[in-house]
Amino acid sequence: MTCREALSLLPLFFDGELESRQMRAVVMHSTRCTPCETELRQLERLQEVVSESVNARVDEVDLSNFWPSIEQRLGSVDLPWGQRLRTWWSDGEHRWMAPLPAFAAAAIIAAVALMFFLNPKSITDPEAVRVTSVDNAAIIDSLDTDVDSVAVLSEPETRTTVLWVSDDTVTGDTP
């Protein structure tokens, strides 16, 4: 490596941006070449001066309120419920509640099943139960009409009474 090549690489060497092969070559050359070694020492000194200057300025900055202001902002962050739940769960004190939802679900299912056996009306459609379980047969005491005819149908399966009015002018056919 020539001095020219070494001098062009010295700033990169100092910044640690050289590949290992180039770095080794620069080091070997500097140890044997006094001008390049001098240049290297000057760069070292420049870095020390810059570093001292920056540190001196940083020390002058008042950082006493830095963390409290960060803390204040952290306090106002509105975490999503999922994250809050994970945080709450990860503290380990609530692990004993893990089987609770399963037990509660089992209890509810068992209670509903028990209610079904004790009181089936409460589970099914109350209107449907009413109509199908009640005796819907009507006892007709009197019947008058102004149309041609009225048919009284009594359906035994559903225990339902039907009055079917039939009039050519205003009514339909008997089913």
Next chain:
Amino acid sequence: MNVMGPVMLTTWVAFSGMLGTGWAQESPGNLTSPVINTVEVRIGAVLASNSGIEFDSRLASLHRQFNILFPYSSYRLVKEERQQVPWGGKAGFDIPGGRYVLVVPREFKNERISMKVMVIEGARPIVDTVLSLRNHATFLIGGPRQADGVLILSIGADTLH
């Protein structure tokens, strides 16, 4: 920590709450002999036709009756109404086709509700009847023409304590 304690407590609360509610609903009817002051008359007007295939979901409770009794493919609930009246009071309902239904509950005797029912079209009564029904029962009046089908009325009554 004793894990089973809270679990058992939750289970017990779920059971007792749900069963307690069910029993509470059952109790009054079993323990008291109520005085019936009011009757709730309910009416539904159904348009039955063969134009299309439809069964109004609100008529689920009458599905079986309609399938057995009538030859139509479409049933649509066009009006549903309830009125509470005292014994001897008049419950009047406007139904499609300019018709009017009048129901007068008369008395509760032998576990049956006696009532007068009139279906009036224009100035003439197409049905004028006195009948008795079991409490919570429903009977049907059908036949009046309406649009491209017929009207079927479901009429029922429930005593109120």
